[in-house]
Amino acid sequence: MxxxxxxxxxxxxxxxxxxxxxxxxxxxxxxxxxxxxxxxxxxxxxxxxxxxxxxxxxxxxxxxxxxxxxxxxxxxxxxxxxxxxxxxxxxxxxxxxxxxxxxxxxxxxxxxxxxxxxxxxxxxxxxxxxxxxxxxxxxxxxxxxxxxxxxxxxxxxxxxxxxxxxxxxxxxxxxxxxxxxxxxxxxxxxxxxxxxxxxxxxxxxxxxxxxxxxxxxxxxxxxxxxxxxxxxxxxxxxxxxxxxxxxxxxxxxGDSFAPDPVQVVQAMRPYITAHLAAGGRLHAITRHMLGLFHGRPGARMWRRVLSEGAGRAGAGLDLIDAALGAVEGAQIGA
The missing domain is CATH 3.20.20.70 (Aldolase class I)
Structure with missing residues (x-):
């Protein structure tokens, strides 16, 4: 039953x-x-x-x-x-x-x-x-x-x-x-x-x-x-x-929980850190994050930075920061 x-x-x-x-x-x-x-x-x-x-x-x-x-x-x-x-x-x-x-x-x-x-x-x-x-x-x-x-x-x-x-x-x-x-x-x-x-x-x-x-x-x-x-x-x-x-x-x-995409990226940082420390590759996570800024200023640069860099050996949080910086720069200029 x-x-x-x-x-x-x-x-x-x-x-x-x-x-x-x-x-x-x-x-x-x-x-x-x-x-x-x-x-x-x-x-x-x-x-x-x-x-x-x-x-x-x-x-x-x-x-x-x-x-x-x-x-x-x-x-x-x-x-x-x-x-x-x-x-x-x-x-x-x-x-x-x-x-x-x-x-x-x-x-x-x-x-x-x-x-x-x-x-x-x-x-x-x-x-x-x-x-x-x-x-x-x-x-x-x-x-x-x-x-x-x-x-x-x-x-x-x-x-x-x-x-x-x-x-x-x-x-x-x-x-x-x-x-x-x-x-x-x-x-x-x-x-x-x-x-x-x-x-x-x-x-x-x-x-x-x-x-x-x-x-x-x-x-x-x-x-x-x-x-x-x-x-x-x-x-x-x-x-x-x-x-x-x-x-x-x-x-x-009836729940008001609604972080913005930048907050979502920041919330992922500890998880990414633990994943990398265990020997994982950044791409295994960021491939799922490519669409996060879809339809927003900077979306193309976000995808491009992550797509081109996340598969490289040693890629880490600095790449996330670079991609996020590209988004924030595009939003300022929008």
């Missing part, structure tokens, strides 16, 4: 999507400097990797990242249960099952969006995960795949999830085409259907239903919440233009 929701569980009101090669622990720590409230998701980790791989490297994170959710990939209930049990020691706030990724690599492993074709298997996986979890187990899905009719498939899928004991579903409001479109095209070409997801909330009022896909501003997120949805999940906008969608986002909870 699914356990009681933790006190911070209304973090679902706004969340940052799991994105492969993007939302690693450095990215999440950076995002946390802009929002105290939003749920942050790990990159997808496959259940076999958790079971057989280097667990600290795959599962470790900073305590400052809470609330944080672990996203697992897989289609074997036994493996997913074992991975969920292992992850308990890391004290995530939520464990999520990926039923939305359309990549070829995921399809070949029979997980991700292809599982929309096998809802009963998804239900078996989620029951097995819930048996081993001490936090909520959730699922992220699409509205359908290939020639499925979303108006028929999505309500049936949600009904199956509800019968399995799931109380929280994140819906990417696009179909996934398993053949003929790349993962990037699957994030852009299939049309969005927000009204369908809103209708699903009306049909399944007992579910925590969150929406993902194409959301690029806080005003757009608020508009979707105003239509009755429980939460909004941001993806690429939170990565490429984080300040516009994360700074001030805590107002959705």
């Amino acid at each position: 699914q356990k009681e929701k933790p006190s911070n569980y209304n973090a679902f009101r706004l969340s940052v999507a799991p994105m492969m090669d993007w939302t690693d622990r450095n990215c999440r720590f950076f995002h946390r400097q802009m929002t105290r409230r939003a749920m942050l998701y790990t990159e997808m980790v496959t259940a076999p990797a958790v079971i057989h791989g280097p667990k600290p490297r795959l599962l470790d994170y900073s305590g400052a990242e809470h609330p944080i959710a672990l996203q697992l990939g897989g289609s074997d209930p036994t493996e997913l249960a074992q991975a969920t049990r292992i992850a308990r020691d890391w004290r995530y706030d939520e464990v999520n099952l990926n039923v939305g990724c359309p990549s070829d690599r995921v399809q070949s492993g029979c997980f991700g969006a292809v599982l929309m074709l096998r809802p009963d298997l998804v239900a078996d996986c989620l029951r097995a995960m819930q048996d081993q979890a001490d936090v909520p187990v959730t699922v992220k899905c699409r509205i359908g795949v290939d020639d499925q009719v979303p108006e028929d498939v999505l309500p049936a899928f949600l009904e199956t999830m509800a019968r399995a004991g799931v109380r929280h579903v994140i819906v990417h409001a696009r179909k996934a085409w398993l053949q003929g479109l790349s993962p990037k095209e699957n994030r852009e070409i299939p049309p969005l259907d927000y009204p369908l997801v809103v209708r699903m909330k009306q049909q399944f009022p007992e579910l925590i239903l969150c929406i993902n896909g194409g959301i690029t501003s806080l005003s757009q997120a608020q508009g979707l919440l105003d239509q009755g949805l429980d939460g909004v999940m941001l993806g690429r906008a939170a990565y490429h233009d984080p300040a516009s969608v994360l700074i001030g986002a805590d107002a959705l909870w």
Whole structure:
């Protein structure tokens, strides 16, 4: 049975999507400097990797990242249960099952969006995960795949999830085409259907239903919440233009926390110092920070200084200072 929701569980009101090669622990720590409230998701980790791989490297994170959710990939209930049990020691706030990724690599492993074709298997996986979890187990899905009719498939899928004991579903409001479109095209070409997801909330009022896909501003997120949805999940906008969608986002909870981008940079300094002292490279962190000043004076110089210098041996806080100085100089001249 699914356990009681933790006190911070209304973090679902706004969340940052799991994105492969993007939302690693450095990215999440950076995002946390802009929002105290939003749920942050790990990159997808496959259940076999958790079971057989280097667990600290795959599962470790900073305590400052809470609330944080672990996203697992897989289609074997036994493996997913074992991975969920292992992850308990890391004290995530939520464990999520990926039923939305359309990549070829995921399809070949029979997980991700292809599982929309096998809802009963998804239900078996989620029951097995819930048996081993001490936090909520959730699922992220699409509205359908290939020639499925979303108006028929999505309500049936949600009904199956509800019968399995799931109380929280994140819906990417696009179909996934398993053949003929790349993962990037699957994030852009299939049309969005927000009204369908809103209708699903009306049909399944007992579910925590969150929406993902194409959301690029806080005003757009608020508009979707105003239509009755429980939460909004941001993806690429939170990565490429984080300040516009994360700074001030805590107002959705009535929280006034809203640092400016310069304060965010300063807040990152101790983390960067510790990372460098442990032998890390500056680029591993700053690659996530390139969009911080997007649309503001000095944004181009900020990106240029960091892009050109952060990968060099010995690059450190002096490069951050140089990039920030370029921004401040541009703002004075604006």
